[in-house]
Amino acid sequence: MAAPVSLASWGSFHVGGREGTIADQPARKVRFTPGGVPAKVDPNGTYLIGALYAQYMIPTAPRGRYPLLIWHGGGLSGVCWETTPDDREGWQHYFLHQGWPVYVSDAVERGRSGWSLIQEITGGTALTLPIDNPFERFRIGAGPGFYRRGEVLRGNQFPADDTSYRNFMRQIVPRFTTPDELSLDACDALLQRVGPAMVIAHTQCGFFAWNAAQRRPDALCALLLVEPASIGDPAQIAKLRDIPVLMIYGDYIREDARWPDIRARGVAFAETLRAAGGMVDIVDLPEHGITGNSHMIMMDRNSDQVAALVQKWLAARGLWS
């Protein structure tokens, strides 16, 4: 099932972040390992907070004109683009096989970006998701009770067998509610380092992608928004005029409790952008004969089919050869 790949280079880095300070807290003695020698820990001091982790893989025979940055959604990390919960190759694999230099990052305060002092410096709360929540909220099942009953939406493509679903839930990481400025600063630092680039952004990171593009339009060659949960700044719509945008929505939107509103706001923003001269394509997958997609499109059993649609769109815009 796995196809080999030849990498010219691969690696990782952190970008962005800033210093944060804690003062007037008492020192503690902490035993870091059972039976280990205790070390004094003084929490006061200066910390680096809010950096962003990115891992890159550069194919030996690149065909993409620009790097492809892939940004995950809330409650997750970059892992969601790697191997799928049912152990197939994910979008990281797909786009690398197409010859894109691929950068998968973890949002600020998620995964390998770390969450040092996020709570202390930004306030806010860490949230995480119980096992039934994504099943019932991400259009795998249709609402309360579906997880307990093991019932998925008719024709649903998410690998919802118990083993795969638990593999997915093991990926869930806590998220804080208040670090948006830190996150945007880090996205900006990433684009400054790697751009010009394309960004694929899922759900929560749709907000970061729209706003990062408005901060640094010259660094964005294309925006690919997979069920973006939010929009950019309407007052700065003109900044997006030269960036081709693709918005993708899955199945079961109309019947959902929240997604009709979320989609409607996204589409309204897209229409504002079109009116300002921008180029936005909106793809509702069922209208293209691709059905059964949950909110976790990159994990659904037809993930490669949707990736191929994205790939075709990129190639049609001269970004791949």
Added chain:
Amino acid sequence: MAAPVSLASWGSFHVGGREGTIADQPARKVRFTPGGVPAKVDPNGTYLIGALYAQYMIPTAPRGRYPLLIWHGGGLSGVCWETTPDDREGWQHYFLHQGWPVYVSDAVERGRSGWSLIQEITGGTALTLPIDNPFERFRIGAGPGFYRRGEVLRGNQFPADDTSYRNFMRQIVPRFTTPDELSLDACDALLQRVGPAMVIAHTQCGFFAWNAAQRRPDALCALLLVEPASIGDPAQIAKLRDIPVLMIYGDYIREDARWPDIRARGVAFAETLRAAGGMVDIVDLPEHGITGNSHMIMMDRNSDQVAALVQKWLAARGLWS
């Protein structure tokens, strides 16, 4: 500087973990993105906690007889084995170039393993490190004041220029003090999935490696402990008898405030193992003409030289061809 590599496959997975339950907490309404549609969040329920993330890269022409698992130390994630803070290839690269199937993991509650409910379920505190702490505690400088003065130990090999040191500090992630049982269970699950395997373990994960080997001796073909911070269970020493062990210590140990004790306990455990018929090699790098190593040996400027020593040791034991 980067050398290309050909991968037969790569990917990631989570293993281990268990269910944890929260009850009798009030529900909250949370706006997940600025301007987004509020969602009700009920913290009560069942969660998956304590899983471990591993990313694997399998070369097309493997030369290692078994997979090589690489476990980072406290306050860090698997990132510490990737690109070094001064942007050189790290040990992940080194061993992959040698033809080892390499698995880099994040310890439970670190990085991409996530820390959902670790505090609520296990108690304990999250700790993180201020910017001067590793500089003065990891034998880069020699103690208080060295970071402020920008002064490193004579001949020190850590890339301690301001840019590189900050790159290192951006890797720091919070750690909890109490998840050892969860961590050991997850190490066990990893060995069960991937083993038999070799484990390279740094500092805190020395504890996990020794104890994982005692839990599942048949799954460990070799233990390579880089400045292990702790030891295994002396009462179960016989279980380690058939596993070749290499222990590596860097420079400046004798003059340090804590490392003479830590090293002495490690060496005493090794001697107990030898007395029980085990095979342990202890390498103090300066005695082999390799000087200037901090506690972060895999990041020091001579990291490849130490990796080559590890590689030679593995090859000499017939584990590589």
